[in-house]
Amino acid sequence: MLAGVLQLGQYVLNKKDTGAEEYLQVIENPNDKGNYNHVLKIAFELEKGNITYRGVEYEESSEKINKYAYKKGSARGGDITPTSKYTDPTKTLNKIIISFNDVLKSTNQNDDERKILNDIYGYISSSQEIIENDITEKVKSTPLKKGESFIITVTLFDNNNEKYIGDFQLIRNHLARILDEQYYSKYGKTSKGKGICYYCKNESEVFGFVNTYNSYTVDKIGFVTGGFKQENAWKNYPVCACCAQKLEQGKKYIRENLTSRFSGFNYFVIPKAVIRDAYDEAEFIKTLEEFEKNANFSTNESTKQNLLASEKDFLDIMKDSKNYLNYNMLVFKEEQSGSVFRILLYIEDIVPSKVKKILRVKDEVDEIELFKNLPGKDKTTYDLKFGFDKIRTFFPNSKTEGNFDKSFLEILNNVFTYKKISYRFALGRMISKIRSAFSREEYIESLVLQALMSIMFIDKLNLLSDKGKEVQKIMIEKTEKNKKYLDFFENESYKEVFGSDYKRAVFLTGVLAEKLLNIQYKERGSKPFYSRLNGLKLDKNIVKRIYTEAINKLNEYNKNYYKELEYLIGMYMLGEESQRNISNDEISFYFVLGMSLAKHFNEEKKDGEDEE
Numbered sequence: 001m002l003a004g005v006l007q008l009g010q011y012v013l014n015k016k017d018t019g020a021e022e023y024l025q026v027i028e029n030p031n032d033k034g035n036y037n038h039v040l041k042i043a044f045e046l047e048k049g050n051i052t053y054r055g056v057e058y059e060e061s062s063e064k065i066n067k068y069a070y071k072k073g074s075a076r077g078g079d080i081t082p083t084s085k086y087t088d089p090t091k092t093l094n095k096i097i098i099s100f101n102d103v104l105k106s107t108n109q110n111d112d113e114r115k116i117l118n119d120i121y122g123y124i125s126s127s128q129e130i131i132e133n134d135i136t137e138k139v140k141s142t143p144l145k146k147g148e149s150f151i152i153t154v155t156l157f158d159n160n161n162e163k164y165i166g167d168f169q170l171i172r173n174h175l176a177r178i179l180d181e182q183y184y185s186k187y188g189k190t191s192k193g194k195g196i197c198y199y200c201k202n203e204s205e206v207f208g209f210v211n212t213y214n215s216y217t218v219d220k221i222g223f224v225t226g227g228f229k230q231e232n233a234w235k236n237y238p239v240c241a242c243c244a245q246k247l248e249q250g251k252k253y254i255r256e257n258l259t260s261r262f263s264g265f266n267y268f269v270i271p272k273a274v275i276r277d278a279y280d281e282a283e284f285i286k287t288l289e290e291f292e293k294n295a296n297f298s299t300n301e302s303t304k305q306n307l308l309a310s311e312k313d314f315l316d317i318m319k320d321s322k323n324y325l326n327y328n329m330l331v332f333k334e335e336q337s338g339s340v341f342r343i344l345l346y347i348e349d350i351v352p353s354k355v356k357k358i359l360r361v362k363d364e365v366d367e368i369e370l371f372k373n374l375p376g377k378d379k380t381t382y383d384l385k386f387g388f389d390k391i392r393t394f395f396p397n398s399k400t401e402g403n404f405d406k407s408f409l410e411i412l413n414n415v416f417t418y419k420k421i422s423y424r425f426a427l428g429r430m431i432s433k434i435r436s437a438f439s440r441e442e443y444i445e446s447l448v449l450q451a452l453m454s455i456m457f458i459d460k461l462n463l464l465s466d467k468g469k470e471v472q473k474i475m476i477e478k479t480e481k482n483k484k485y486l487d488f489f490e491n492e493s494y495k496e497v498f499g500s501d502y503k504r505a506v507f508l509t510g511v512l513a514e515k516l517l518n519i520q521y522k523e524r525g526s527k528p529f530y531s532r533l534n535g536l537k538l539d540k541n542i543v544k545r546i547y548t549e550a551i552n553k554l555n556e557y558n559k560n561y562y563k564e565l566e567y568l569i570g571m572y573m574l575g576e577e578s579q580r581n582i583s584n585d586e587i588s589f590y591f592v593l594g595m596s597l598a599k600h601f602n603e604e605k606k607d608g609e610d611e612e
Contacts, residue, residue, distance in 0.1 A: 001330065007273065008270070008288075009250030010246050010250075011253070012250065022179050023171075023173075023176045026080075026176070027066065029252075030068065030151050031151070032255050035149060036150065038058065038142060039058070039060070040139070040150050041058075041155045042056055043154075044157070046158040053130075053131075055134055067165070067167060068165060069172075070083040070084075077102075078094075079096075080099065085152075086135075086139070089139075100124070104118055182209070191230060191232065194206070198237060200243055204240045207238070208230075208238070210237065212248070264392075269328065269330075270327065271284070273324055276324070283325075287325060321352045322352075327349075331346075344409055354418065362457065365386045365456055367493070368494055370449065374445075386453050386454070394451065394454070401433070418463065419463070420463055420464070421465065424466050424585070427451075427589055428585050430451040434592055435535060472501050473575060488601070502579035505543075508565060508572065508594060512547070515554075519559050529550070547569060
């Protein structure tokens with residue numbers, strides 16, 4: 001993985017002139033996750049060599065990353081520069097004070113800039129309570145969306161020109177000075193020596209504290225070989241200055257261009273190319289530029305998408321890549337304010353040909369008419385589109401349903417690596433959620449269709465295991481009365497779903513039950529037959545009982561318009577003995593699927609229709 005990060009870092013460094021602007025390689029984007037969209041500036045004014053406090057002023061977070069010059073520091077101290085993420089007034093201002101002190105102590109520079117920054121530091125230190133109150137008032141008066149917060153920084157107005165922290169050369173020099181220092185000076189120790197770099201294999205000075213994703217750490221001496229001395233960490237994982245900077249730039253590039261979020265997970269992709277000549281390099285750069293202009297990877301609220309949208313664009317870029325390029329996908333979780341990076345899933349070597357097939361199957365499923373023109377709010381309609389969020393619906397992480405993160409990520413991995421997925425396990429989870437919603441008498445059609453769509457997607461990729469053999473022996477002549485049912489089963493888009501006689505019988509029994517429930521609701525304003533459906537915990541005997549009772553009820557209401565439907569169910573029931581491998585979960589699912597799709601067999605009816 002890190003080899004791909006290194007390759008991206010080389011691409012970034014090739015794009016820009018870093019010679020005179022070394023500090024730009026160090027600074028970070030405090031709003032990289034899109035939740036620090038607001039900036040509070042502790043503003044000062046310079047008049048005749050004297051510093052005066054203007055107050056706390058507000059601006060929206062913009063493209064001023066270089067001017068904010070943010071660089072995260074240690075959890076216990078201040079940040080590297082006097083720009084910090086807001087937590088509370090006292091803690092945040094203390095971090096800024098510590099940062100000013102560190103910057104001023106680290107330089108022998110003695111000029112106007114140092115005097116200005118020293119005066120600002122002095123005022124903030126001596127008037128902390130006043131500034132804290134101003135920050136508090138500004139925070140209270142600024143409307144925020146859920147999860148949003150502030151960046152706190154310091155600015156100076158000089159002849160109506162506003163200077164930010166990143167405009168001060170003293171700050172830039174301070175950042176440039178730690179460009180390499182951050183890789184060998186930590187924990188009060190220095191770890192560097194002469195060795196062979198792990199990546200470029202060149203012999204040079206190498207560092208021991210290069211920790212690109214906080215997955216390799218020597219913060220405890222027990223993690224270090226060679227006498228448990230942290231200063232010897234460079235012997236464990238030696239990285240030269242050049243490669244360390246490439247890794248850092250690659251990490252920043254991934255965060256800004258290749259990172260997104262779906263279904264409660266953060267993930268990023270790492271393109272990795274085997275570059276043999278200038279043509280390959282040009283194609284690699286072209287692919288990266290496509291990612292860079294992909295708006296769906298933006299963290300701004302207006303463009304951030306769920307997996308359904310961003311995944312399509314993301315995969316579209318991947319599928320058009322050349323054969324020499326493959327991708328690694330990493331799903332991760334950051335904890336303790338980003339100081340801990342936990343890998344939840346790592347998928348290696350996703351090749352464009354696999355992506356093309358996944359996209360083709362997705363498009364096939366999206367075009368199935370069962371998922372089109374579904375009833376929405378306010379008499380609108382919508383088309384159901386497949387995305388991994390549909391599968392996530394049945395594998396959530398919630399207090400009420402439990403944590404199914406591991407199972408969901410395993411399915412995600414199996415789709416991209418073409419490994420089998422247990423049909424019985426997946427369907428079991430799906431019908432369990434449907435049963436819960438059914439028992440609460442909630443609207444379940446969307447839930448049932450999401451389950452069907454997910455199963456069809458996986459099945460069309462030929463990834464379902466333990467599905468069982470389909471048995472179809474009953475031959476029924478098509479007539480004008482049964483045509484609507486037989487045409488439905490023979491539809492090319494989904495006929496494999498109804499590949500056995502008994503599944504058709506169970507499905508049509510669900511249709512019949514839904515017809516009865518609708519009649520009851522129209523007649524009585526309630527659906528008493530609902531209680532006879534056993535909470536969708538069905539088996540073959542219960543389906544027979546529901547079939548018989550539904551017919552009796554329809555006759556009692558003198559509204560049995562469904563003689564042809566009853567006949568078809570009876571005929572298809574003859575295939576019951578041949579369908580020995582069907583599970584009770586599968587029976588329950590096909591029954592509720594029939595209930596959900598019963599409207600596909602609606603027609604204008606007159607009293608006596610279908611009666612012989």
